[in-house]
Amino acid sequence: MRKQIEGSQAIAAAVQCCRPEVISCYPITPQTHIVETLSAKVKSGELENCEFINVESEFAALSVLIGASAAGARTYTATASQGLLYMAEAVYNASGMGFPIVMTIGNRAIGAPINIWNDHSDSMSMRDAGWVQLYAESNQEAVDLHIQAFRLAESLSLPVMVCVDGFVLTHAFEPVEIPSQAQVDSFLPSFDPVQVLDPENPISMGTMVGPNAFFEVRYLHHEKHLRALERIPTIAREFEKTFGRKAAGLAEGYFHEDAETIFVALGSMNGTIKDFVDLRRARGEKVGCIKLVSYRPFPSEVVRSLADSAQRVICVEKHLAPGTCGVVASEVRHALQHSGKQVQAVIGGIGGRPISLAALDGLWAERNRLDEPHFLGLNWEVIGSVLENQKKIRRSGPVAESVVKTVAEKGGFHGI
Amino acid sequence: MESKTVKFYQTGTFTVGNRLLSEEERHVQASAERTNSLNSGHRACQGCGEALGARYAIDAAMKATNGQLVAVNATGCLEVFSTPYPETAWQIPWLHSVFGNAPAVADGVAAALRVKGKKNIRVVAQGGDGGTVDIGFGCLSGMFERNADVLYICYDNEAYMNTGVQRSGATPPSARTATTQAVGVHPGNEFGVGKFLPRIAMAHRIPFVATASVANLHDLEEKVRKAIPIQGARYIHVFVPCPLGWGSLPQHTLKVARMAMESGLFPIFEAEYGKLTHSYKIRRQVKVEEYLRLQKRFAHILKEPATIGLLQKMADANIAEFNLMEEK
Numbered sequence: 001m002r003k004q005i006e007g008s009q010a011i012a013a014a015v016q017c018c019r020p021e022v023i024s025c026y027p028i029t030p031q032t033h034i035v036e037t038l039s040a041k042v043k044s045g046e047l048e049n050c051e052f053i054n055v056e057s058e059f060a061a062l063s064v065l066i067g068a069s070a071a072g073a074r075t076y077t078a079t080a081s082q083g084l085l086y087m088a089e090a091v092y093n094a095s096g097m098g099f100p101i102v103m104t105i106g107n108r109a110i111g112a113p114i115n116i117w118n119d120h121s122d123s124m125s126m127r128d129a130g131w132v133q134l135y136a137e138s139n140q141e142a143v144d145l146h147i148q149a150f151r152l153a154e155s156l157s158l159p160v161m162v163c164v165d166g167f168v169l170t171h172a173f174e175p176v177e178i179p180s181q182a183q184v185d186s187f188l189p190s191f192d193p194v195q196v197l198d199p200e201n202p203i204s205m206g207t208m209v210g211p212n213a214f215f216e217v218r219y220l221h222h223e224k225h226l227r228a229l230e231r232i233p234t235i236a237r238e239f240e241k242t243f244g245r246k247a248a249g250l251a252e253g254y255f256h257e258d259a260e261t262i263f264v265a266l267g268s269m270n271g272t273i274k275d276f277v278d279l280r281r282a283r284g285e286k287v288g289c290i291k292l293v294s295y296r297p298f299p300s301e302v303v304r305s306l307a308d309s310a311q312r313v314i315c316v317e318k319h320l321a322p323g324t325c326g327v328v329a330s331e332v333r334h335a336l337q338h339s340g341k342q343v344q345a346v347i348g349g350i351g352g353r354p355i356s357l358a359a360l361d362g363l364w365a366e367r368n369r370l371d372e373p374h375f376l377g378l379n380w381e382v383i384g385s386v387l388e389n390q391k392k393i394r395r396s397g398p399v400a401e402s403v404v405k406t407v408a409e410k411g412g413f414h415g416i
Numbered sequence: 417m418e419s420k421t422v423k424f425y426q427t428g429t430f431t432v433g434n435r436l437l438s439e440e441e442r443h444v445q446a447s448a449e450r451t452n453s454l455n456s457g458h459r460a461c462q463g464c465g466e467a468l469g470a471r472y473a474i475d476a477a478m479k480a481t482n483g484q485l486v487a488v489n490a491t492g493c494l495e496v497f498s499t500p501y502p503e504t505a506w507q508i509p510w511l512h513s514v515f516g517n518a519p520a521v522a523d524g525v526a527a528a529l530r531v532k533g534k535k536n537i538r539v540v541a542q543g544g545d546g547g548t549v550d551i552g553f554g555c556l557s558g559m560f561e562r563n564a565d566v567l568y569i570c571y572d573n574e575a576y577m578n579t580g581v582q583r584s585g586a587t588p589p590s591a592r593t594a595t596t597q598a599v600g601v602h603p604g605n606e607f608g609v610g611k612f613l614p615r616i617a618m619a620h621r622i623p624f625v626a627t628a629s630v631a632n633l634h635d636l637e638e639k640v641r642k643a644i645p646i647q648g649a650r651y652i653h654v655f656v657p658c659p660l661g662w663g664s665l666p667q668h669t670l671k672v673a674r675m676a677m678e679s680g681l682f683p684i685f686e687a688e689y690g691k692l693t694h695s696y697k698i699r700r701q702v703k704v705e706e707y708l709r710l711q712k713r714f715a716h717i718l719k720e721p722a723t724i725g726l727l728q729k730m731a732d733a734n735i736a737e738f739n740l741m742e743e744k
Contacts, residue, residue: 021531051527056558063517067524197509206512207499
């Protein structure tokens, strides 16, 4: 059924159709609307045979699901930002033990300074935690990815994060095709765990492993990701067959076949990038883009093939890794090594600063003169002024305060 | 003919043996049908109080559930010594996740069992004092507050033994640990710090809170038996000496535990919905000093009567608070 619906509510409706048996959550902006909606569905009886547990922290939320998954239940939670960091120990534990938990990340910046707006620094902090990470471009894709996520997770005994840009998607109302229960039931079989806590067949789960076997255990975790590289496109094809809607699989190209310059991005900014590509194509410029849906596992081969025609690859990433920058670009560069292609890192959209068409136009105008990495829309005047002030006054006050003050002094923030 | 009533001093503690008891009152451990849930071959030290406590507690739980039990374990000695891969000493379904989340993991197991219609299977979570009173406390309090259907058993050996005897929130004042060394003006752990978790558990008004000791294993079994069928959150805090960490002799584990109990330093009691219901009665109070003498962790205060006096005061305060003295 096609509905004009808030992203969070659409995701909740999709999760409901997946028949989760234990949901545990802790509130954090901007994912709250998802679990609020699910809590109402459980309490009203609309979502049957499901335990909804309100816990005291994100660490407990995921820990409850670890126990529930070990006892054979299909499990779901959602979190963001500080919440994901607070559950970090359990994040690694869940994947190490192979529990197919599905978790939505309402992507949000990490403090300090505290910031509730969208970027990818939260899920990027967990990129090596062993979970599959899928990024949604739109709310339709968010809905579709959640349904595929349960199927993928349970077929590999591997947890999956579905990353949805906070506010940009979670709070946006747009038309979304909500699948029917019958469709989802025909696509997603009930959870049949490969390991379960059962008094009739007692096993010990979570035992200690030393240097004699730990490396092999970790490799086998990596090997599951290698299998996920094959499984994700298969599941996408089956999804298309059942739901009659295209699923992107690992990654998707847009005007990539003959593109000389190709943008690579994760999540909702692909929408803006596609608009930008359309405008440039109308002027006869050979621009295309690649939407990375799966960031873990990283689909190197698919990227290689989609970027085949390009001389220049511009990775726009909503994550600033201090001391290095350009995390996505490094991986794209690794995928394209020996190809002779130029890979450019562009850091932008940090802490909710929008990546607008105008910003992409500006970037395009400068494309032959970009620093590596390039900071899209960074106010260098403010940076210079704050650094100058710090040199003059040793105790120049909290950095965040100085920046905010300086931005105001320079006439305020007017977008990019 | 003159007759004299002989009182078997130890019958009240059930330690003289099962032959004086009726069959149904006997130790679960004395039965050929015991499940050996924590089987032989594990790597615990000689005289380990925790291994002893866990074996009795979990076998009693297995009997009470007719074998329908799942156990969750916090990281710690019990977890490490029982499951060095590829061996496991557990003969029951057993799950270890991380250090601080056993109560939440157990809550999840219980929730899944409810959804799956397996209401006959009961859930036990267990951890040491560090995993319970410190790093796991948030999850534990949450589990209590939700009245989750979990029996949590804390084996309290009063420090982080698995990592090499560092101070925990359950370490008693003046005790020497690797991080409260016997040096300086106030050697050992500070006075006026630390917490007694059973009191905090009672403040959550959960259906059942009890303390127990390996000095009275029959009482421990009985408390587990009583706790198992109760719906909701239950907590048993078991006193388990650690010969390695305490500097006591392995053959003195029960003796040390008994003296903690008989001195009043570790009160044995039961509470329901936040109200004290039963207390173990001390017949003849043992001086705290006698208890301290058996342990090297207190060696530095044995010539400090003022310090010993402070610990004696704590024991006396416990006796008053938990009504531990037998009426004469």
